[in-house]
Amino acid sequence: MFTALLRASTHTEDQAYCCFFFGAGTVGVFGPGVLGVGRRTAEERIAALIVKLYKRANALGLVTDGTFAFPLTQQHIADALGLPLVHTNKTLARLRRLGMFTQGNGSLKLTNPRVLAQVAQYFDEEIPLRPLI
Numbered sequence: 106m107f108t109a110l111l112r113a114s115t116h117t118e119d120q121a122y123c124c125f126f127f128g129a130g131t132v133g134v135f136g137p138g139v140l141g142v143g144r145r146t147a148e149e150r151i152a153a154l155i156v157k158l159y160k161r162a163n164a165l166g167l168v169t170d171g172t173f174a175f176p177l178t179q180q181h182i183a184d185a186l187g188l189p190l191v192h193t194n195k196t197l198a199r200l201r202r203l204g205m206f207t208q209g210n211g212s213l214k215l216t217n218p219r220v221l222a223q224v225a226q227y228f229d230e231e232i233p234l235r236p237l238i
Contacts (some may be wrong), residue, residue: 170214
């Protein structure tokens with residue numbers, strides 16, 4: 106199915122979108138996260154998504170100096186978390202201004218992972234070794 110999704114899309118952005126949603130359903134990004142949609146602020150939801158993806162990438166050895174591949178657009182994040190695009194944009198900007206992370210060239214660097222995890226109300230859990238998405 107994963108290969109079919111990649112073949113079905115012709116643009117890199119489409120591939121990232123398809124891969125993210127396929128992976129989210131497969132590895133449970135939405136599992137407990139869906140429950141938090143009504144209870145978490147936009148800041149907490151976005152922080153939780155970033156922390157969870159970072160921890161998965163780190164468990165797979167895909168993090169170098171706090172940086173990992175992050176091809177998701179603001180639209181992908183907004184759709185995944187049930188947020189308006191404008192609110193997602195402003196929330197990401199606020200988290201960047203607070204020094205939580207830097208982003209560019211398809212990668213994201215956590216500059217303050219502990220504080221971001223606190224913002225996300227993210228509690229450490231064992232991350233099973235499996236594909237990032």
